[in-house]
Amino acid sequence: MKQKVAVLGPGSWGTALAQVLAENGHEVRIWGNNKEQIDEINTHHTNQHYLPDLVIPESIQGKLSLEECIEEADAVLFVVPTKAIRSVAQEFTAKCKNQPLIIHASKGLEQGSHKRISEVLMEEIPTEKRRGVVVLSGPSHAEEVAVHDITTITAAGEDLAQASYVQQLFMNDYFRIYTNDDVIGVETGAALKNIIALGAGAIHGLGFGDNAKAAIMTRGLAEISRLGVAMGANPLTFIGLSGVGDLIVTCTSVHSRNWRAGNLLGKGHSLDEVLENMGMIVEGVSTTKAAYELSQQLNVEMPITEAIYKVLYEGEEVKQAAKEIMLRDGKTENEFSI
Incomplete structure (x- = not known):
C-alpha cells in the first residue's frame, strides 16, 4: 500500500532512506533548512555534498517548510543529528495536525540527560500526535544503500505490529528489515558502537594491525553489552544486527565517519582539526561523553570508553591511553569484566 512518508534530515542517511522509500512506491517528502540543498534536490535530483554519485528519484520532493513536509503523513522519519532531535521534535509537535507513526534512524545519546x-x-511528542515510536538501526552505510548494496537492519518497537509496518515500508530485494521489541538494546548498540569505532580508527592511525582491531572490537562489544544490560536491554540483542553487526561495519570501513575521525586522532591530529576535516557530524565524539558519564552514574566498568573520553576531553595522547588499557590488572573473560 502506498504511504505518505516525511523524512526529516537530508543528510547522507536520510537521503538514502528516502530513496529506498521512493523506490518502494511511497510518496516521499524530505525536509531540510538549507535552501540551496533543497533546491538542488528538487531541480537536479542530486545531493552532492552528502552522496555525490547518487541520482535521487524525481518523485522525492524537497521541502523547506516542516509543516508542508509532514502534512497528512502516515509516517515521519527523523534522521537529524542527536543534538537536534529535541528541537525538531518540538517544532514537529507545534505543526503536526494528525497522528503519524514516528520512526527514527539517528544514533546517539542526548548530552546532559x-x-x-x-x-x-516520546517526551516532546504527545500521544495524540504519534501512533508510536519505532527505531530503525543496524549495519548500514548510506553510500552502499544508495547503490543497492545488500543491507540488513532492524526495526525495533515496543509494539511489534508497528515494527512490522516499518518492515513493510522499507523492505525490498536489497534492503531487508528484521523486527525486534528490544528498543533499549537496539538504541544502545547503535549509539555506543560509534565510540568503539573511534578507538578502532585510532588503533589503525597508530599503526597497529588486525590483532589490535579484533581486541578493541571484541572487548568494546563487552562494554556495550554491560552498559546496555544495566539500562534494561536484552543481552541477546548485542549479538545481532544492531550490536555486533553495526560494530563490524562501523569499525572496519572508510565509509565510517567515526573510524576516519579516530584514524586522524591516531595519526596525531587534534580533535578540532579532525572535526574541521570531517565536515560532517561525528556522533561518537558527543556519545563518548554521554556514555562515560552514564557509566559513572550506573557504576558500569567501561575502560575503552574511559580511555577515549580522556583522549577527546582531557587531552591524553592516544598511545598513552592504549598503553594504560593494556597494563590494567588481569581479568577473567566474561561479559561483565574487561
Missing part, C-alpha cells in the same frame, strides 16, 4: 533518542521523542 543521557537519554536515548526514542525517550526524547
Whole structure:
C-alpha cells in the first residue's frame, strides 16, 4: 500500500532512506533548512555534498517548510543529528495536525540527560500526535544503500505490529528489515558502537594491525553489552544486527565517519582539526561523553570508553591511553569484566 512518508534530515542517511522509500512506491517528502540543498534536490535530483554519485528519484520532493513536509503523513522519519532531535521534535509537535507513526534512524545519546533518542521523542511528542515510536538501526552505510548494496537492519518497537509496518515500508530485494521489541538494546548498540569505532580508527592511525582491531572490537562489544544490560536491554540483542553487526561495519570501513575521525586522532591530529576535516557530524565524539558519564552514574566498568573520553576531553595522547588499557590488572573473560 502506498504511504505518505516525511523524512526529516537530508543528510547522507536520510537521503538514502528516502530513496529506498521512493523506490518502494511511497510518496516521499524530505525536509531540510538549507535552501540551496533543497533546491538542488528538487531541480537536479542530486545531493552532492552528502552522496555525490547518487541520482535521487524525481518523485522525492524537497521541502523547506516542516509543516508542508509532514502534512497528512502516515509516517515521519527523523534522521537529524542527536543534538537536534529535541528541537525538531518540538517544532514537529507545534505543526503536526494528525497522528503519524514516528520512526527514527539517528544514533546517539542526548548530552546532559543521557537519554536515548526514542525517550526524547516520546517526551516532546504527545500521544495524540504519534501512533508510536519505532527505531530503525543496524549495519548500514548510506553510500552502499544508495547503490543497492545488500543491507540488513532492524526495526525495533515496543509494539511489534508497528515494527512490522516499518518492515513493510522499507523492505525490498536489497534492503531487508528484521523486527525486534528490544528498543533499549537496539538504541544502545547503535549509539555506543560509534565510540568503539573511534578507538578502532585510532588503533589503525597508530599503526597497529588486525590483532589490535579484533581486541578493541571484541572487548568494546563487552562494554556495550554491560552498559546496555544495566539500562534494561536484552543481552541477546548485542549479538545481532544492531550490536555486533553495526560494530563490524562501523569499525572496519572508510565509509565510517567515526573510524576516519579516530584514524586522524591516531595519526596525531587534534580533535578540532579532525572535526574541521570531517565536515560532517561525528556522533561518537558527543556519545563518548554521554556514555562515560552514564557509566559513572550506573557504576558500569567501561575502560575503552574511559580511555577515549580522556583522549577527546582531557587531552591524553592516544598511545598513552592504549598503553594504560593494556597494563590494567588481569581479568577473567566474561561479559561483565574487561
